[in-house]
Amino acid sequence: MDLKTLVNTYKDQIINTRRDLHQIPEIAYNEVKTSSYIVNYLQNEALDVQTGIAQHGVVGLLRTDPAGPTLLMRADMDALPLNEATGLAFSSTHDGMMHACGHDAHIAMVLGAVTVLNRLKDKFKGTLKFLFQPAEEGPGGALPMIESGVMQHPTVDYSVGCHVWPDVPEGCIGVKTGLLMAAMDRFDLKIIGRGGHGAMPHLCVDALEVGCQVVNALQRITSRQADPLNPTVVTVGQFQAGSNFNIIPDTAEMCGTTRTFDREIWNSWPQRLEQIISGVCQSMGAQYELNFSKGYPPLINDAFMADVVRDCAAEVVGQANVVEPAKTMGGEDMAYFLEQSQGCFFCLGVGKQDGVPIHNPRFDFNEDILLNGVETYCRIALQLLR
């Protein structure tokens, strides 16, 4: 039986796995049911299973020859704090939580690959390490898992993962050598002024007004400081201040994210933010507390691994349907695995159904594409562990 036919015999199982997981979405570092679902699955496949890594992380090992290389296949497990609005029969049963980033699909595809490759043990020599990580949506589960030693015993030579990708047409697979995704961070800022009566601004330091000036001034980094040919983003995503129409607020709080492809700019963010915030606050008589949390590094695909994935994807969807995706300022903690081994993160084309992107309460996709992901994973394993 050829590989495509073999994968296809598990179609219902793969789709049902995705649907089971879709109904029990759990947000970052709460992936209890998801983790135990995965552990059960791996134990049924008689894999060597490790649990509780970085809280709810799971690793399953399938080894045919200790002398052969080790390939890591990674899926993320967490969902988003969002009320599902798809109306699907297998919608979320957890109020206020939804798999709107397709991580249910990512798990189902790696588990599908477990089942198929477990039937093909005489076809590869080496170790397959199936890894399921918590908290991709932040604060990040990849780094804590790596710090717990998942790249050793045995040492990972290659790593691969994928994301459902609405910007790549349904049925296509996107592979890009080099930079694919940006470095991302988070900052939290509190402006401390002096509150008072709305009619007497001269007796106050208006934290809300200072905060507005800070939001505007931060945009200067992208518009005036950074090289326009080297893209950056500064987004303030949340701003809270005030309690009534006639009260000048004492404090204002905001948080946001910074993005860049460039490691030098990445390292300079805290100092760049501080310079602007301290300048604005000082000129207006306010104090501030800035907390900068460094996020994920830029995601860079290894050239050799991108070629392997491209060749395997061509066998699955045909040469004409293997495309080069555009870079994105989105971030992904898969980047850490790619820093530790030769690896590639590829884009599974799902297209945009009715123009709906990921992180939207109506996000859904054609489940047939799950087979493309499973078959690609299997071909990559069989190719690298020949």
Ligand SMILES: [Zn+2]
């Ligand atoms: Zn996401």
Ligand SMILES: [Zn+2]
């Ligand atoms: Zn995601």
